[in-house]
Amino acid sequence: MRIVSGGVTDQGRVRTNNEDCYQIVEPLHLFVLSDGMGGEAHGEIASAIAVETVVKHCLDIEANPAARVVGAAEPNWSARTKRLSTAVHLANRNIFKSAEENPDQRGMGATLTAAWVDGAKLSIAHVGDSRAYLLRGGSLLQLTRDHSLVAEQVRRGILTAAEAEESDMQSVLLRALGAQAEIEVDAEEHTLFPRDALLLCSDGLTRVVTEPEIAGTLQAETDPAQAAGKLVALANERGGPDNITVVIARFEKEPKGWFSWLRSGARKNPDSNGSAGGN
Amino acid sequence: MPKLSLMFDNKIVKEVSVGTRPVTIGRSPDNDIPVDNLAVSNHHAKVYFEAGRMVVEDLDSLNGTFVNDLRVERATLHDGDNIHIGKHRIKVDTSGDAPIPWDSGRKTAAPRIDETMVLDTKERRQMLQQAAAMGESMQFAGARMKVPTLVVLNGNTDQKEYVLTNKLTVIGKSPMATVRLKGWFKPQMAAQINHRDDGFYLGPGDKVPTVNGNPISGPLRLNDGDLVEVSGVRLNFIFRE
Numbered sequence: 001m002r003i004v005s006g007g008v009t010d011q012g013r014v015r016t017n018n019e020d021c022y023q024i025v026e027p028l029h030l031f032v033l034s035d036g037m038g039g040e041a042h043g044e045i046a047s048a049i050a051v052e053t054v055v056k057h058c059l060d061i062e063a064n065p066a067a068r069v070v071g072a073a074e075p076n077w078s079a080r081t082k083r084l085s086t087a088v089h090l091a092n093r094n095i096f097k098s099a100e101e102n103p104d105q106r107g108m109g110a111t112l113t114a115a116w117v118d119g120a121k122l123s124i125a126h127v128g129d130s131r132a133y134l135l136r137g138g139s140l141l142q143l144t145r146d147h148s149l150v151a152e153q154v155r156r157g158i159l160t161a162a163e164a165e166e167s168d169m170q171s172v173l174l175r176a177l178g179a180q181a182e183i184e185v186d187a188e189e190h191t192l193f194p195r196d197a198l199l200l201c202s203d204g205l206t207r208v209v210t211e212p213e214i215a216g217t218l219q220a221e222t223d224p225a226q227a228a229g230k231l232v233a234l235a236n237e238r239g240g241p242d243n244i245t246v247v248i249a250r251f252e253k254e255p256k257g258w259f260s261w262l263r264s265g266a267r268k269n270p271d272s273n274g275s276a277g278g279n
Numbered sequence: 280m281p282k283l284s285l286m287f288d289n290k291i292v293k294e295v296s297v298g299t300r301p302v303t304i305g306r307s308p309d310n311d312i313p314v315d316n317l318a319v320s321n322h323h324a325k326v327y328f329e330a331g332r333m334v335v336e337d338l339d340s341l342n343g344t345f346v347n348d349l350r351v352e353r354a355t356l357h358d359g360d361n362i363h364i365g366k367h368r369i370k371v372d373t374s375g376d377a378p379i380p381w382d383s384g385r386k387t388a389a390p391r392i393d394e395t396m397v398l399d400t401k402e403r404r405q406m407l408q409q410a411a412a413m414g415e416s417m418q419f420a421g422a423r424m425k426v427p428t429l430v431v432l433n434g435n436t437d438q439k440e441y442v443l444t445n446k447l448t449v450i451g452k453s454p455m456a457t458v459r460l461k462g463w464f465k466p467q468m469a470a471q472i473n474h475r476d477d478g479f480y481l482g483p484g485d486k487v488p489t490v491n492g493n494p495i496s497g498p499l500r501l502n503d504g505d506l507v508e509v510s511g512v513r514l515n516f517i518f519r520e
Contacts (some may be wrong), residue, residue, distance in 0.1 A: 039396040061411035072299055077281065109397055120455055134447070139498045140469075141473045155476055171395040174331070179397040184299075190447055191455045193468055203395075213425065216439060 001120055001192060002107060002254050003029055006225025006245035010232045011205055013240030019043030020245040021051045022204045028118035030058050031247050035130050035202040037176070038108030046110040049098060050091040052175050054114050057087035071185055078189060081123040084116050085187040088125045088177070088231060092185075096179030109178035113200050115249070117192065125187045128176050130245075133214065134190070135197040140215040145186065147175035170207070194253040201231075204242035208235050224248035281333060283326060283362075285312050285368040301327035302362060305338075317366035326356070333373055335362055425518035427479055429472075434512030435461040443479060443518075448472040449511060451484060455456050460510055469510040473498065479516070486510050 005026065011018040019036035021044070034050040036043030060067065061083060071089040073082045091112060099105045111128025122131050127143040129151070134141050145151065149172040150164040159167065175183060192198075197218050205214075209231060217234070221227040228246040235244045280296035295302050295311050303310045305323040314323070321342040327334055333356040337344035345363040348353045356362070362369040429442040437459040441448075450458040451468040460469060467487035473480045480498040487494050488509035490501070501507070507514040 035395070109395075132379065136447070137471060137482055138467065139471065139473060139480070141447065141475070145476075155330075173395060173397045176395075188446070190445070191449075193449060193455065230410075247349045262456045 001117070001194070003032065003117060003249055004224055005247070006223070007031075007033075007245070007251040008225065008228040008232045009245040010236065010240070010243065012243050015243055017041060017044060018243045019047055020204065020243040021246065022200070022245050022247050023051050023055050023057065024247060024249075028058060028061075029116070029249075030055065031116075031200055031249055032063040032112070032114045033130055033200040033202065033247055034113075034177075035111045035128065035204075035243065035245070036108065037110065038105065040104070040118055040255055041279070042105045042108035043110070045105060046095050046178055049095050050110040053091035054084070054087040054112065057090055058083060063130035073172070073187075074144055077104040077117070077187065078121060078123065080116050080118050081125070081187050081189050082167055084114055084123050084125040085185050088112055088114065088127060088138070088185045088187075089183070092177040092183050093124070093181070094129070096181055099178060111173070111202070115198055115200060117249070117251075119255050120192045122189070122190045122192050122198070124186065125185055127185055129203045130200065133199045133201075133211075134136055135199065135215055135218045136193065136195075138215070138219065140211050140218075141153075142211075143188070147186075148173050149230045155171040159236060168202075192251050192255055194251060196251045198249045198251070200245075200247040202243060202245040203242035204240070204277070205231060205235050205246055206237035206241070207242060208240075218248070222250065224250055281371075281373040283312065284372065285314070286368040287366075291438075292396045297326055297328065297333060299323045299328070304362075304369070305340075307345055312369070314364060314367050316365045316367065319367070323364055324362070330354075333371065340364075356371050365513075402496070425520060427474075428517050428519045429458060429507075430515040430517060432506075432513040432515055434510075436512060437461065443472060443474065448474075450488075450512070450514075458512075458514070460512060462511075469512075470507075472501070481507060481516075 005024050007024055008021050008023055009018060022033040024031055032051050032054045034047035038046055038049030053177050069082045071087040073085060079237050095110060099108055111130040113126045113130040115132055116123045124143055129148045131148040132143040135142055149169050150159060150167045152174060153159040154161055154164050217227055218229050221230055229250050232244045233247045282294055282296040283302060284291045287291040287310060293312060302465045303325045304312045305321050306314060306319045307321040322338050323336055323340040324337050324344045335344060335356055336353045339405045343350045345359055358373040360371040429441040431439050441458050449456040449468050450462050450470045452465040453467040468484035469486045470488040471482045473482060478500045480500050481488055481490060481495060481509055482498040486506055486509050490499055491506050501516045501517045505516045
């Protein structure tokens with residue numbers, strides 16, 4: 001699968017700092033996003049630790065392919081999914097440890113949503129209320145479940161989706177990295193198809209931009225970085241109440257066969273067989 | 280850790296803590312709590328955590344599972360509840376639940392609600408229990424396991440029947456599709472079925488499928504018994520008991 005990707009993070013219009021953090025590791029096809037919380041600048045520290053820990057543990061796959069699995073893992077998960085889930089458990093420990101060692105950091109935490117692509121296999125690991133969406137054939141599907149109180153209440157039929165949007169409890173999370181020494185990590189695997197688009201975002205986007213708008217932007221703007229920029233701009237037009245981060249990856253069929261060889265030759269583009277880089 | 284205590288004649292016979300894995304109760308010795316009594320089925324019931332609350336579920340036992348003298352198929356457990364199975368009583372203790380107190384130093388001030396915060400285990404339990412109490416009746420209705428299934432009525436596919444176990448199901452010629460279409464000129468991805476929190480939604484792929492004869496205009500929630508037609512294949516969507 002050929003992958004093009006891009007991301008944008010923005011402080012928004014109300015907050016004085018940006019506690020969101022994301023990283024795209026193009027050669028690894030790894031996408032990591034985290035939204036930090038905590039007083040002072042500690043949310044920034046938490047989300048930075050989260051992203052750094054996950055990226056480092058995944059990068060280590062070549063040097064140390066048989067690393068121990070941490071936390072609960074389904075036996076049928078691929079090695080990548082197990083590793084990604086382990087990385088999120090390690091991120092939790094690192095944030096928790098940092099807060100234990102530095103009393104002024106107490107109470108800091110972070111969400112984490114990560115996607116790792118291996119051929120047509122997509123692994124997702126997730127804690128908190130950032131989201132991963134998949135756009136396929138015009139249908140946008142939220143792959144992750146928000147670990148927030150209102151989302152749980154909607155799932156139980158106590159609140160309607162509309163009531164949840166009005167709730168003043170939207171910021172109450174049931175799960176986040178750094179809150180406890182050990183946590184539960186959601187992980188799952190999917191098969192990717194050509195023309196799929198994956199979007200990771202912090203709640204700064206989804207609080208003010210609707211799912212049909214997200215789907216529409218992804219369909220109208222095929223350049224990942226441009227589309228991410230448009231979505232961030234839209235959130236800011238609506239008041240930008242929180243930090244906004246959007247990461248987008250698009251999957252295309254690997255060009256092969258004589259026809260695409262002819263076409264790539266005609267375009268004199270030596271890069272067309274590799275994966276195009278994002279920024 | 281929350282725990283279950285098997286009592287007989289007011290004496291504790293066995294104690295088992297409830298962690299991330301379900302605790303099984305029954306007559307067969309492979310249960311976590313084996314109960315040797317003919318009134319108890321081989322695999323009688325199980326207790327597990329679901330979204331922060333402890334749940335007991337009867338596994339179609341012959342003589343039933345009772346919580347505080349009420350027969351239940353599935354029920355949320357609270358601290359001090361008694362589960363009765365045969366002549367045995369199992370005491371429920373959820374009190375040991377808060378493993379790590381978090382940020383207790385700051386809690387005196389009311390939380391600023393526009394700041395993201397995480398509920399610690401105890402607060403979370405209380406809020407979810409309130410929520411659970413309100414949602415209980417609805418949970419009961421849906422307690423029976425129903426298996427979403429696509430039955431192939433006609434058309435050339437690799438199987439006659441598909442159980443929809445994944446969040447994303449693709450119908451198409453692609454080798455990665457769940458429902459694989461065979462034959463010339465079939466699209467790689469004809470249509471898709473997505474499992475959302477509130478049901479199974481049929482969406483277009485390279486083709487626009489019909490449901491009960493009507494072409495869909497966007498993702499459409501499937502109902503038990505719906506007839507789906509796409510790329511010359513007719514499928515019946517049903518919930519199997």
